[in-house]
Amino acid sequence: MDKNQAIKVENLNKSFGKDDAFVDVIHNANFTINRGELVALIAPSGAGKTTLLMMLGCVSEPNSGTIWLGEEKVYDNRWLTKETRKIRREKIGFIFQAHYLIPFLNIIDNLTLISQENKIEEKDSKAKARELLKYFDIDKKETAMPSQLSGGQNQRVAIARALMNNPEIILADEPTAALDMNRSIDVVKMLKKIALEQDVAIIMVTHDDRMLEYCDKIMKIEDKNVELS
Ligand SMILES: Nc1ncnc2c1ncn2[C@@H]1O[C@H](COP(=O)(O)OP(=O)(O)OP(=O)(O)O)[C@@H](O)[C@H]1O
Ligand SMILES: [Mg+2]
Numbered sequence: 111m112d113k114n115q116a117i118k119v120e121n122l123n124k125s126f127g128k129d130d131a132f133v134d135v136i137h138n139a140n141f142t143i144n145r146g147e148l149v150a151l152i153a154p155s156g157a158g159k160t161t162l163l164m165m166l167g168c169v170s171e172p173n174s175g176t177i178w179l180g181e182e183k184v185y186d187n188r189w190l191t192k193e194t195r196k197i198r199r200e201k202i203g204f205i206f207q208a209h210y211l212i213p214f215l216n217i218i219d220n221l222t223l224i225s226q227e228n229k230i231e232e233k234d235s236k237a238k239a240r241e242l243l244k245y246f247d248i249d250k251k252e253t254a255m256p257s258q259l260s261g262g263q264n265q266r267v268a269i270a271r272a273l274m275n276n277p278e279i280i281l282a283d284e285p286t287a288a289l290d291m292n293r294s295i296d297v298v299k300m301l302k303k304i305a306l307e308q309d310v311a312i313i314m315v316t317h318d319d320r321m322l323e324y325c326d327k328i329m330k331i332e333d334k335n336v337e338l339s
Contacts, residue, residue, distance in 0.1 A: 116311030117143040122175030137334035148305045153331035163281045168194040203272030205282040209264040211256040242270040262293040282314040298324045
């Protein structure tokens with residue numbers, strides 16, 4: 111097995127519902143994404159982008175197929191662990207369209223919240239949070255509340271939060287949708303830098319073709335088929 115492999119999927123299938131409510135979403139997907147790669151996931155609304163991310167993030171169960179995250183096979187026609195939460199906590203960072211910071215916690219407490227669940231000592235998680243805030247040039251906002259930050263700054267905090275657990279994989283569902291063009295390019299360039307410097311695989315859903323030039327690969331879902339190029 112290739113040590114560089116971050117996500118590998120074989121014959122992955124996903125549909126929802128039965129009879130009249132049946133929706134076939136992903137049909138026999140096969141692809142491999144390596145560490146260090148920023149992959150843009152682009153497809154029309156309703157094509158299955160979020161569904162695919164949620165399966166890779168061990169949130170939503172496929173119907174069949176195989177998923178490896180890093181060197182660990184996590185799904186083989188069933189979850190291979192009872193604790194999909196543990197896999198998520200250890201391997202995956204999520205970024206969403208909205209930043210979902212907790213409004214009544216200040217910036218640093220928003221970052222260290224997850225570490226409490228991972229049973230990391232407060233002083234270690236604070237140090238990690240400060241390092242990330244500095245990396246994203248928002249260290250002066252440590253004690254500010256999310257409402258006191260701009261949209262772009264809050265999204266930077268959300269990206270920092272996704273890195274708190276040193277994930278191997280970041281799944282970003284339209285992280286730039288709420289931002290203007292320049293801020294969007296900043297965020298995408300930042301994700302590219304993270305992929306390279308932290309050796310993380312990133313899948314980023316986008317509807318904006320202008321972001322594609324900053325990405326290493328493009329994944330498309332067309333008529334239930336997933337293509338990576
Ligand atoms: N929990 C669910 N139950 C039933 N159908 C679902 C469920 N989740 C998603 N779907 C259906 O699966 C299809 C893919 O949805 P998904 O949210 O993955 O699309 P998307 O590509 O992320 O779209 P968008 O760009 O609008 O976010 C849609 O037809 C949707 O209605
Ligand atoms: Mg979606």
